[in-house]
Amino acid sequence: MKSLPQISEAEFEVMKIIWKYAPISTNEITDRLVKTTAWSPKTIQTLIKRLVTKGVLSYEKQSRVFVYTPLVDKTEYIGQESNTFLNRFYNGNLSSMLSAYLDNDRLSEAEIDELRSLLSKK
Amino acid sequence: MKSLPQISEAEFEVMKIIWKYAPISTNEITDRLVKTTAWSPKTIQTLIKRLVTKGVLSYEKQSRVFVYTPLVDKTEYIGQESNTFLNRFYNGNLSSMLSAYLDNDRLSEAEIDELRSLLSKK
DNA sequence: TACAATCTATTACATCAGTAATATTTCAGG
DNA sequence: CCTGAAATATTACTGATGTAATAGATTGTA
Numbered sequence: 001m002k003s004l005p006q007i008s009e010a011e012f013e014v015m016k017i018i019w020k021y022a023p024i025s026t027n028e029i030t031d032r033l034v035k036t037t038a039w040s041p042k043t044i045q046t047l048i049k050r051l052v053t054k055g056v057l058s059y060e061k062q063s064r065v066f067v068y069t070p071l072v073d074k075t076e077y078i079g080q081e082s083n084t085f086l087n088r089f090y091n092g093n094l095s096s097m098l099s100a101y102l103d104n105d106r107l108s109e110a111e112i113d114e115l116r117s118l119l120s121k122k
Numbered sequence: 123m124k125s126l127p128q129i130s131e132a133e134f135e136v137m138k139i140i141w142k143y144a145p146i147s148t149n150e151i152t153d154r155l156v157k158t159t160a161w162s163p164k165t166i167q168t169l170i171k172r173l174v175t176k177g178v179l180s181y182e183k184q185s186r187v188f189v190y191t192p193l194v195d196k197t198e199y200i201g202q203e204s205n206t207f208l209n210r211f212y213n214g215n216l217s218s219m220l221s222a223y224l225d226n227d228r229l230s231e232a233e234i235d236e237l238r239s240l241l242s243k244k
Numbered sequence: 245t246a247c248a249a250t251c252t253a254t255t256a257c258a259t260c261a262g263t264a265a266t267a268t269t270t271c272a273g274g
Numbered sequence: 275c276c277t278g279a280a281a282t283a284t285t286a287c288t289g290a291t292g293t294a295a296t297a298g299a300t301t302g303t304a
């Protein structure tokens with residue numbers, strides 16, 4: 001399993017937009033993020049640039065503007081992050097995590113039912 | 123819910139030792155970590171120091187050496203990290219995570235049984 | 245009591261991430 | 275074909291982290 005590029009938290013916010021709307025231009029990315037974050041357009045620019053450098057995005061010059069497409073699959077990326085997380089905090093398995101959540105009463109009855117239901121459907 | 127101090131990945135490795143063996147001296151921490159990591163004792167020193175600065179550890183001078191005790195609860199810290207993680211990647215809930223794991227066939231039949239069993243016990 | 249061994253404290257330096265500002269390039273329109 | 279607005283590229287600066295090295299303090303022992 002190849003290791004995907006590292007994507008920082010801020011970069012991930014950018015990626016969420018791109019995964020959702022790709023192919024998408026710099027301006028559209030910026031417009032959308034300016035509404036949901038406190039970032040300057042310049043900051044967003046920088047983040048996009050870094051994502052290109054890291055190989056997370058490719059772009060195509062359409063006349064004067066760049067249009068971006070993700071090179072990394074969202075599900076795959078989140079899966080990798082999840083593995084890293086479980087390894088770091090829960091011996092690498094979801095059961096340990098669930099067990100801790102149950103022990104510490106972090107789940108409501110409704111959530112527990114939801115989990116049961118998901119598992120029974122499988 | 124107060125927000126706990128930020129603990130970096132390397133610092134967390136140090137904390138795992140301290141959580142397990144506290145109260146514990148610098149030397150004992152170092153000895154243990156030197157065996158399981160590739161870190162220089164100097165590096166371990168630095169990490170311990172930073173944890174003290176951040177308020178994650180307190181120490182007591184016992185004659186010549188320092189003996190450390192955690193100020194942050196492990197379960198609480200992991201709980202906070204888990205929340206952050208779920209918020210970032212799974213809309214803040216464990217069901218979404220489980221759902222993704224099931225959808226992507228990331229769980230063996232045995233693991234699924236384990237999860238079911240945990241939930242039925244509750 | 246002075247010194248060497250041992251601790252602890254301070255300083256170092258590179259990289260990444262957050263957050264921009266400035267500089268340069270490039271079209272589209274006058 | 276030149277120019278200014280718009281786009282992209284380069285540079286900047288701070289704090290955190292990884293990873294130590296060096297400097298200073300302390301103390302048991304000769």
